[in-house]
Amino acid sequence: MTRKKKDEMDALLFIDTNILLDFYRDRKSDVSMKFLEQIEACRDRLILGSQVEMEYKKNRQHVILESLGKFGAPDWGKLSAPALVSETQAAGMIDKHRKELVKQQKILTEKIQAILERPATQDEVYKVLQRVFKHKSPYNLDREDKRRFAVRRLARKRFSLGYPPRKKGETSYGDAINWEWLIQCSIDSGKDVVIVTRDTDFGVIYKNKSYLNDWLAQEFKQRVSRKRKLKLTASLSEGLKIVHAKVTKEMEAAERAMLSEIWAQLRTRDDVEPEQDIL
Template identity: 60%
Template sequence: MNFLDALIFIDTNIFLDFYRIRNDVSVSYLESIDKHHDRIITGSQIEMEYKKNRQKVILDSIDSIKTPNWNALTPPAILTDAQPVKVIQKKKEEINQQQKILKQRIIDILKNPASNDIVYKTLQRLFKNDSPYNLNRENKRRFTIRNLARKRFVLGYPPRKKDDNSIGDAVNWEWIIQCAIDSGKHIILVTRDTDYGLKYSNELFLNDWLLQEFKQRVSTRRKIILTDRLSVAFKMISLAVTKEMEEEEEKLIVSDQEENVL
């Protein structure tokens, strides 16, 4: 496999999905991010979007854990002293106790993420790093990028969501373009939204205008690749990716596709 000398833009939805995959796999992704700040395009816009939605995503994930229907397990009175019934009652007490522990852990994560949320802690380090590809609030170029974003938003340029009243996507795109120009590197966009293009037959296609704009403003020889898998992006730039990381990400994507069909 030919590796790319590329920067990776990781969209907010990818960061939020770390709350929806197995913890050990999530940690593997986070460790790679932690070690390669200088390969990632980010900024205060991504930070704001992540922190705006973090709590809701956590609660949505917890809501998917349902308490068993104990009434359906209530035996006839004649069997109340049977050994299986006693086992069920014991398991019920154990499950209720574990749910209380789980609830307290969620409260701790929501109340003090800087101490209890590994995703939050890792991304904080990314958002605070002084990489030249981080458009944080200390970066004076943010004013130029915002002005360009307002212009493209008024003109109706992509990327933008339907009925969108925010220039957030435009800010991210203008910063991606600037990072491509400054670095001389290829670009890999990792997102599971349709802001930047469409997916057909398991293949992603960058929006026609965005591709043309990238070639005109950056270089006709420079590549820009759209993917919905962080594992694919990591492999493209020669970062370690385990089979478990790929499989867990695939499960997440398939689950989302099934929900959209329903």
């Protein structure tokens, strides 16, 4: 019998909502679909629940509109040729392409409207995640699962006591629900757990590494098992590879590029430490 390596994990995977919403941010569509295919392929190892589904559907439209901030018509005023050269071939080509660009922009606008209005048929990301959310497994705490009442009671208690995971100024206990369900899944399955998130309520990120919150690390050992492992990562690629999903070099490179842009934007926020680095 082959001896299990020290750093190997027999794990379940929890993917935080902010990671799922990344599929609407700057990411190549073909690479996005490869990630989604792998998420669906390992659905039997996913820790899911109606809480994550609600958060995704609550924020999806807003993230789509945010990602459209860079999408708009060119400043045609600056592309209008001076009268001196208005009859030249180059000026004519600019006018011709202008009409084509306006036409194509209209087509894209209509497609975006369809995605917002009819996600079940028009949004490829939504369609895949909908199948994942509806998948029946012992680790999916959907609205038909009566265990959700016990999980909610525990979540309310930890939230009222100020236990992590909890953001500053948080008024809802969604993260607490996810944590309590994660604990229960590890207890029931006897498996390790990988959390994929960029939220600092689960820990901190410093110099290319995620560090689990001290209290959460201690609590996991006390409530689950000292032998059980809990890993925190900001990389979906890393999380998928741990549960034996097929992740290509192209997928990893695309994720690094996207995270680089996201982190550049986060550096300007007051609640993010400047020395943190998720790349």
